[in-house]
Amino acid sequence: MTGRLSPFLAAMMTLGFLFLYGPIASVIVYSFNASRLVTVWAGFSTRWYGALLANEQIKNAALTSFEIALMAATGALILGTLAGFALARYRRFAGRTLFAALVTGPLVMPEVITGLSLLLLFVALEQAIGWPHGRGVPTIVIAHITLGMAYVSVVVEARLASFDRSLEEAALDLGAKPGKVFAAITLPLIAPALVAGWLLAFTLSLDDLVIASFTTGPAATTLPMVIFSSVRLGVSPQINALATILLVVVAVAIVIAGRAVARTRSSAAR
C-alpha cells in the first residue's frame, strides 16, 4: 500500500519525528553551550567535554559499566541464542509453556520487581552457600544476562522462524555432520540476529539504572547511577556532554553493525 502521503499524514509524521528527536537534539546542542546555565545560549564551547574528561568519578563509572556490558552481552548472547533456538525448533518438550513464559518474562516484568527479586535471591544464596560473596560487578552481570537473553532469544527466534530449513536438511542429506551443518549453514544465516541481539543486550546493560541499583553493592557504581544522582540535582552541562558522547558511540556502533549485517547477508546469499 505505497502511494502519496496525504498532507495530514505528512504533517503528523513530521510532528511525530520532531517529538522523537527534538529533546535529543536539544541535549546535543546545549552540550556545546559556553554558559553554565543550560538554557541560555552563550556561544560555542567544548569546555564541558574537558571537564568531563577530568571527572574521575564518571570515568571510573564508565569503565565499570563498559566491563559489565561486555560480559553481560556475551553471556546473554550464548544463553539467548540457545533459548531462541529451542523455542523456534522444538515445538514440543516437557515444560515448554513454562520455558516460553520464562524467556519472555523479563521483557514485560517491571524493572523494580526483577531487581528486588534478584537481590533477595543473592542475599539468600549468600546466607545458604556463601556465594555470591557480597554484591558488585558479578551480581549485576548475572542480572543483566537474565534481562538481555530475553531480547536475544526474541531476535534469534524470529530469524530462525523466517529461514528455509531445507538448506540444513540438504546439507545433512549430503553427509554433513550436525556440528558442521551448524557452523556452515545455520550460524551464517542467523549471524545478523546474533549481531543485533548482542548489541541490544550491550546497550540495555549500559543503560540500566533500576536493576543495577538493586543488585549492586558498595563496590560497584555504574554510569547510570552517577548520571541519575547528578540529574536529580538538576540539569548540568557536563551530563549534556556525556549524553552526547553516549549518543555518538551508540550511533557509530549501530552503523558498523548495520554494515556487518548487510555484508553477512550478501555473502550468505551468494
Added chain:
Amino acid sequence: MSARPYTGRWRRLAVVMPPYAWLALFFLVPFAIVLKISLADQAMSIPPYTPLIAGGHLLASTANYRFLASDSLYARAFGNSIWFAAWATCGCLLIGYPLAYGIVRAPLRWRNALLLLVILPFWTSFLIRVYAWIGLLQDNGLINRLLLDIGLVHAPLPLLNNSFAVYVGLIYSYLPYMVLPLYAALEKLDPVLLEAAADLGCRPSQAFRRVTLPLSLPGIVAGALLVFIPMCGEFIIPDLLGGPNTLMIGHVLWDEFFTNRDWPVASAVAVAMLVLLVLPMGLLRRYLTGERA
C-alpha cells in the same frame, strides 16, 4: 521425510537445559523468595528481616499485606499507576498510529530509513531521553523561554514536576515499542482490500474505519500490552519528571527498599503488583493473542 538436524535427545537437552536452568534459578526462584520475605518482619539485622522458621515454629504473618491494605497511600499509588499507564498508552497510540501508517504508505525506498528513525531512539539511553525533557520543561527551560519570548504567556507555565510531565515522559519513552507492532500489522494489510472498498463506493475515511482499523487491531493490542505493564512499574519517569501528586507503585517499591530499608514491605508491594497487575495482564495477553505472545 528427510532427516532433520538438531533433533537427537541429548542434543536437545544440551540446547534447552542451560537457558532453562539459568532462568529457573535467576527468574523463577527469586519470586518464591520475594513471596517468603513478604511474610517476614523488618528487623535490625543483616539481612534486615526476620527468619520465617525459628526454633521449629513457623513465623509467617500477613501483617505486611494488612498494612498495605490499611494505608491508603498504596491503593492511591496503585490507582495512579494504572491511570497514568492507561492514558499514556492511549497517547502512544494516537501519536504512534499515524507514524506507523505514514511509514507503510511512504515510498518503498524511504521505508527502511523511516523505520530506522523510529527505532534509533530506542537504542539510546532511556535515562538521558527522560533527562532531556527536564531541560525542555523546567521553568526557565526551552519551551517556557520560547513562549515568553514570543509573548504567548507572561509567566512560565508549570510544565515540570506534575502529571503533565509524567504523561509526556511515558509517551515519549514508550512510543517506539508502540510503533513497531503497529507497523508490522499495517504492513501485512493487503492493498487490494482498500481498492475493493474504493470500488464498492467507500470514501477513504470510511475505508480506513471499516477495513484498515479493524485489520490493524492485533497490532494495536500487541503494542498496548507491550507498553502498559512496564509503564505501570516505571520508576525513573515519575522520579525525575513527576511531583507530589504523581506517586506511582514502582516508585513506592523503590522508596520502601532504599529509603525505609523495609525489605518485607517492599516484597509485599512486589507480590501485590505481580498478583494484581502482571499476572492478569499476562493472562489477558494469552487470551487475546493465542498461545504465543
